Structure formats: structure tokens, C-alpha cells
Amino acid sequence: MLKFGISLFFTEYSMTPVELATELEQRGFESVWSGEHSHIPAAMKTPFPGDGGIKRHYIDVMDPFVTLTAAALATKTLKIGTGVCLIAQRDPIQTAKLVASIDQVSGGRFLFGVGDGWNQEEIENHGTVFATRHKRARESVEAMKQIWTQSKAEYHGELIHFEPMMAWPKPLQKPHPPVLVGGAFPYSARRAIRYGDGWVPGSTGGHRDIVDLIPRFRQMAAEAGRDPASLPITAWYPARDLALMHRYHELGVERAVFTVPSATADIVLPALDEIGALMAAVNG
Numbered sequence: 001m002l003k004f005g006i007s008l009f010f011t012e013y014s015m016t017p018v019e020l021a022t023e024l025e026q027r028g029f030e031s032v033w034s035g036e037h038s039h040i041p042a043a044m045k046t047p048f049p050g051d052g053g054i055k056r057h058y059i060d061v062m063d064p065f066v067t068l069t070a071a072a073l074a075t076k077t078l079k080i081g082t083g084v085c086l087i088a089q090r091d092p093i094q095t096a097k098l099v100a101s102i103d104q105v106s107g108g109r110f111l112f113g114v115g116d117g118w119n120q121e122e123i124e125n126h127g128t129v130f131a132t133r134h135k136r137a138r139e140s141v142e143a144m145k146q147i148w149t150q151s152k153a154e155y156h157g158e159l160i161h162f163e164p165m166m167a168w169p170k171p172l173q174k175p176h177p178p179v180l181v182g183g184a185f186p187y188s189a190r191r192a193i194r195y196g197d198g199w200v201p202g203s204t205g206g207h208r209d210i211v212d213l214i215p216r217f218r219q220m221a222a223e224a225g226r227d228p229a230s231l232p233i234t235a236w237y238p239a240r241d242l243a244l245m246h247r248y249h250e251l252g253v254e255r256a257v258f259t260v261p262s263a264t265a266d267i268v269l270p271a272l273d274e275i276g277a278l279m280a281a282v283n284g
Contacts (some may be wrong), residue, residue, distance in 0.1 A: 021268065068082070238258065
């Protein structure tokens with residue numbers, strides 16, 4: 001079965017997390033996802049990696065751990081995910097506690113989607129050196145895994161370093177919520193294989209390219225000594241195309257996550273109807 005999720009940047013003018021999560025659970029969706037930007041610098045030099053320039057909801061988006069907690073408390077089975085959490089500009093000790101806490105509060109339904117970020121000015125405002133953000137992201141994940149799984153955790157990297165420490169709660173999921181690594185091929189694929197529990201391939205020039213990259217990703221995993229089956233794939237923002245969904249299903253993609261506008265129910269619900277029809281056509 002191909003799982004279906006919905007991503008929305010929750011803002012003051014969008015559907016609330018409770019409203020959307022309730023609708024998704026009733027309609028049989030697997031998961032709800034929230035993006036993250038702490039802020040958008042007023043004087044931004046970094047080109048926006050998409051069409052149409054920076055979107056208003058990138059500036060207005062609420063904190064994902066707050067909105068996803070609200071979504072979790074309004075539902076019983078719907079999974080909640082960050083899509084993606086910008087870990088290179090976050091403190092790993094505090095983020096480890098956030099992840100463990102939301103996993104406990106949600107009853108073990110949290111999916112930890114992570115990315116390294118593209119906005120140089122935003123990242124550097126947090127004190128992270130843009131050129132070393134990938135190393136910082138890796139070390140952050142490694143450090144958080146120590147905190148989640150050890151009674152006395154310590155980590156000694158080049159950028160992240162702490163002596164033995166105690167931090168609770170531990171996540172409800174064992175050993176920890178799945179870390180799903182997002183980004184463009186081949187870089188994010190290498191990162192997912194090195195320290196992730198799944199891969200979220202970003203845009204690579206078209207949806208067919210993502211399909212074509214799946215066998216290559218699995219070959220890379222096997223060559224690195226990872227069981228490809230241990231690295232499920234989440235297709236991010238695909239086209240609403242039935243043939244593509246069938247192809248994902250054939251290839252063993254775990255889930256497809258579709259984006260809907262940061263808008264009110266009169267705009268979002270028709271989109272859910274359309275995507276739900278795809279879900280029914282693929283899964284029966």
C-alpha cells in the first residue's frame with residue numbers, strides 16, 4: 001500500500017492544525033507534515049530554489065513542533081512529521097528533547113524529516129557556518145541519537161561536542177523516531193545512507209527523474225552495506241498523477257506527500273478530495 005500524506009505550512013491564515021489533522025484522519029490519510037523556517041532575512045541574497053520567488057508562507061509559518069503537537073492531540077492514528085526540520089540551524093540538545101517530547105505526547109507517531117537548508121542568510125543568522133552546514137547536520141543527528149538512546153550520552157565531533165549528560169524523556173519509538181533525510185540527489189542520498197532511516201528525494205528536474213533515481217539509490221545503499229529495505233522512500237510534492245502513483249507503488253515507495261496551500265478550508269478541502277481520489281484509485 002502506498003501511504004499518502006499532506007504538507008501544509010501552518011500560518012495565522014491557513015487551516016489550523018486541528019482542523020486539517022481531523023480531516024486527514026477521517027479521510028484515511030497516513031500523515032500530516034509541516035515545513036520550517038525560523039525567519040526569512042529582509043536582505044536575502046540566496047536565490048530561491050523554486051519558481052516564483054520566496055513565498056509568503058515561508059515568512060509566516062509557525063513552529064512545527066507546536067503545530068504538530070496540536071495535530072497529534074486532535075487525532076489518534078495520524079502520523080505527524082517535520083518536512084523538513086532545519087537541523088543545521090538548531091541546537092541539537094534542545095531539539096533532541098523536542099523530538100522525544102513530541103513522540104511521547106503523540107503516542108509514538110512522530111516522523112523526523114530533516115534537511116540542511118538552502119538559505120545562507122537564514123542559516124548564518126543562527127551562528128552556523130554555511131559551508132559546514134552538512135557536517136553540522138550529520139553531527140547533530142549523531143549527537144541526538146546518543147541522547148535518545150543512552151542514559152549518559154556524550155558526543156565529540158568537530159562542530160558538536162558535549163561531555164556525558166543526562167536528558168529525558170526518551171522517545172517512545174525505539175530506538176528513536178525515524179530520521180528521514182531530505183534533499184537533492186546525490187547528496188541527500190549519501191546522507192540518508194550514512195545516518196538516516198529513510199530518504200526524501202528533493203526536486204531533480206522532474207518527477208520522472210525521481211522515479212529513475214530510486215534503483216540507483218538502492219544500489220548505493222547496498223554498496224555502502226545498508227539494506228535498501230531499511231531505507232524507505234518518501235516522494236515529496238509529486239504531481240497529482242495516477243500513473244505516477246501506480247509507478248511509485250510498483251517501485252515500493254513508502255509514501256507520497258502532497259503540498260496544499262496555506263489557506264482556509266474552502267481552498268484546501270477540494271485539494272484533499274482530489275488527492276484522496278488518487279489514494280483510493282491506487283490502494284483500492
